[in-house]
Amino acid sequence: MKNLDENIIKNTKFIFNPCLEFTMAFTTISKLNELKKLAEDLNYSISEENISLYDEMYNSLSKYMKSEIEYFNKICMIGGILAAYSADFEDVENVKSLLDVIDKSDETLFFNYLGGMYINSHEPTNHEGWDEVKNDIKKMQEYIEGVKVEDDEIKESVSELFKNPDETKNRISFLFRSFYEKIYIKYEKKVEEICLGGIDKYKKIFLDNPKDFMEKYLLDFFKTKDEDWQYKINFHISLFKELYFWIINMHDYKQKAGWVVLGLNTDKIVQKKKQNEQVDNFLKALSDPRRVKIIKLLAKKPHYGYEIASILELTPATVNHHMNFLFDADIVGFNKIDNKVYFTLKKDKVRELLRLTEEILIGDSTIL
Numbered sequence: 001m002k003n004l005d006e007n008i009i010k011n012t013k014f015i016f017n018p019c020l021e022f023t024m025a026f027t028t029i030s031k032l033n034e035l036k037k038l039a040e041d042l043n044y045s046i047s048e049e050n051i052s053l054y055d056e057m058y059n060s061l062s063k064y065m066k067s068e069i070e071y072f073n074k075i076c077m078i079g080g081i082l083a084a085y086s087a088d089f090e091d092v093e094n095v096k097s098l099l100d101v102i103d104k105s106d107e108t109l110f111f112n113y114l115g116g117m118y119i120n121s122h123e124p125t126n127h128e129g130w131d132e133v134k135n136d137i138k139k140m141q142e143y144i145e146g147v148k149v150e151d152d153e154i155k156e157s158v159s160e161l162f163k164n165p166d167e168t169k170n171r172i173s174f175l176f177r178s179f180y181e182k183i184y185i186k187y188e189k190k191v192e193e194i195c196l197g198g199i200d201k202y203k204k205i206f207l208d209n210p211k212d213f214m215e216k217y218l219l220d221f222f223k224t225k226d227e228d229w230q231y232k233i234n235f236h237i238s239l240f241k242e243l244y245f246w247i248i249n250m251h252d253y254k255q256k257a258g259w260v261v262l263g264l265n266t267d268k269i270v271q272k273k274k275q276n277e278q279v280d281n282f283l284k285a286l287s288d289p290r291r292v293k294i295i296k297l298l299a300k301k302p303h304y305g306y307e308i309a310s311i312l313e314l315t316p317a318t319v320n321h322h323m324n325f326l327f328d329a330d331i332v333g334f335n336k337i338d339n340k341v342y343f344t345l346k347k348d349k350v351r352e353l354l355r356l357t358e359e360i361l362i363g364d365s366t367i368l
Helices: 002-010 018-030 032-041 048-059 063-075 079-088 095-104 107-122 137-145 152-163 165-182 188-208 210-217 266-286 289-300 305-312 316-328 347-362
Strands: 012-014 232-238 245-251 257-263 332-337 340-345
Touching: 002 012, 002 210, 012 188, 018 032, 018 048, 018 079, 018 095, 018 165, 018 188, 018 232, 018 257, 032 048, 063 152, 063 165, 079 095, 079 107, 079 245, 079 257, 095 165, 107 137, 107 152, 107 165, 137 152, 152 165, 188 210, 188 232, 188 266, 210 266, 257 266, 266 289, 266 316, 266 347, 289 305, 289 316, 289 340, 305 316, 305 340, 316 332
Parallel strands: 012 232, 232 257
Antiparallel strands: 245 257, 332 340
């Protein structure tokens, strides 16, 4: 395990990427109403400070920008184009330079990103054959037109984009630049300071237990093989990423190297998820009246297994079965005295879980 943790540490970096943060800002603000709806559905509370910032930025969008954002986001999440450029041109140091790269880049590369985002949005499992056509706009168009989409209007719209590559690229590039120059640039320095503070927080959490961090924060997306870590990950901590994480450009052709965007408050979500699991195990422990009797018995004083079996008229095997549930809930411990194992009740833990249960079931809390 020590070697695995060392390998993970060696291949993991926490870096502020200004281009990715601009990407996250554009994506969040351009889909703000969807984010609010998702947060409401998940009973996730976005902080008042963040909501105020998001609303301020959204209200600064011109009617033209809102119209363009609505049009293109119906086709695909165009913020993904920014993410692709940010990851593939990771040596670009600032947003202005990234926008220049996009303006000067080949139309074929631009439409490779656009087409990829379209497929991800409408038929995410159908990527076979894309590599064979991605260097030719006409072939990309034919491939895209073969993707099954329920809305014929969307299909016609994306086909029109591919028929007019120069116009399409100029429209989207202008939209990105307008968002930066008219809105984002005013907040850029403040956002960077906040994100850098988040990096310090996550570094500490990561170094405490690297393997545990990867499992909890990336939901087992990256698997170890024979206790070997095969990935090279750069973590960007984002003010604008509210829910969980976004994996960018983690492909075999990049030797399993790429970027992962973590939200500034994802640690709170992970902590709440852990608390939910604790409460689930606690409720399972209380779901059987025999286990409740064992808890009451141990609340008075420690008892050993055969003693519990005798008092409650249970077999020792049945006691062991129920004790497993109590151990899973982490409300029981044990001490070995004179070759006997005495079970003890963790009263403070029970009190903590009762408080958490009340908070999660009937209180005003974030539940994910």
